[in-house]
Amino acid sequence: MIKKIVLFIAIICIVSSSKAQDAKAIIRQCNLIYATIKDYSCSINLVFDIPGLNIGNIDGNVFFKKPNKFRIKTKGIAFLPKQNPNQIPQIMADTANFMPLYTGKETINNQTVNVIQMVPLKDNDVVAAKFYINTKGQILKAQISTKENGTSDINNTYDDKVSTKLPSASVISFDMKKFKVPKMVAVDINSKATKKVIDNNKTTGSVTMKFTGYKFNQNIPDSEFVEAKL
Numbered sequence: 001m002i003k004k005i006v007l008f009i010a011i012i013c014i015v016s017s018s019k020a021q022d023a024k025a026i027i028r029q030c031n032l033i034y035a036t037i038k039d040y041s042c043s044i045n046l047v048f049d050i051p052g053l054n055i056g057n058i059d060g061n062v063f064f065k066k067p068n069k070f071r072i073k074t075k076g077i078a079f080l081p082k083q084n085p086n087q088i089p090q091i092m093a094d095t096a097n098f099m100p101l102y103t104g105k106e107t108i109n110n111q112t113v114n115v116i117q118m119v120p121l122k123d124n125d126v127v128a129a130k131f132y133i134n135t136k137g138q139i140l141k142a143q144i145s146t147k148e149n150g151t152s153d154i155n156n157t158y159d160d161k162v163s164t165k166l167p168s169a170s171v172i173s174f175d176m177k178k179f180k181v182p183k184m185v186a187v188d189i190n191s192k193a194t195k196k197v198i199d200n201n202k203t204t205g206s207v208t209m210k211f212t213g214y215k216f217n218q219n220i221p222d223s224e225f226v227e228a229k230l
Contacts, residue, residue: 038217039216041064044060045058065222065225097124111134117130125146125148149174150175172206
């Protein structure tokens with residue numbers, strides 16, 4: 001009996017170790033995609049669906065620079081949840097604070113994806129993160145939970161006809177009951193976009209971001225990320 005118990009425990013350990021290696025290999029594939037990108041800029045179109053806020057569609061530009069500089073510049077002011085798509089590669093590459101755990105396979109948009117749970121190893125604002133990754137190493141979906149803003153869902157789409165490794169569009173959805181709107185609510189006051197009817201009964205909000213014209217590794221100066229004082 002003791003030998004059987006020991007054998008059973010050994011099998012569990014081997015399987016767990018194998019799954020851990022699978023998760024690390026999948027995350028490593030994703031990290032390789034982002035490894036060559038030191039910075040990038042692109043055009044962005046923002047579509048807001050946020051209860052209580054009347055915001056028209058906004059065009060602007062996105063700037064990113066490793067390790068964590070990220071900015072969206074528009075003619076007006078726009079706000080996004082902290083869980084922007086730029087946070088995903090940061091979490092995946094942070095092996096000191098997160099451990100990947102393989103939890104199974106699912107199907108998203110007719111694609112088979114591996115589901116990876118990123119388990120926090122230390123106290124962190126991000127308390128949970130789950131990624132749905134296809135065989136190309138593209139993240140089709142992510143769920144990120146933080147202490148401050150609750151859980152946000154990020155759904156990405158990719159244009160395989162364009163030679164870019166980043167999404168062509170991302171939709172961030174979040175629970176308005178838990179999401180804290182900044183004191184300086186970001187609205188494009190001068191926007192001439194058509195105003196939408198506000199539904200104050202909705203409990204969830206979303207921001208749709210469409211990206212075009214990616215430019216990589218331009219040595220973007222740090223000054224590009226300094227917010228102008230109002």
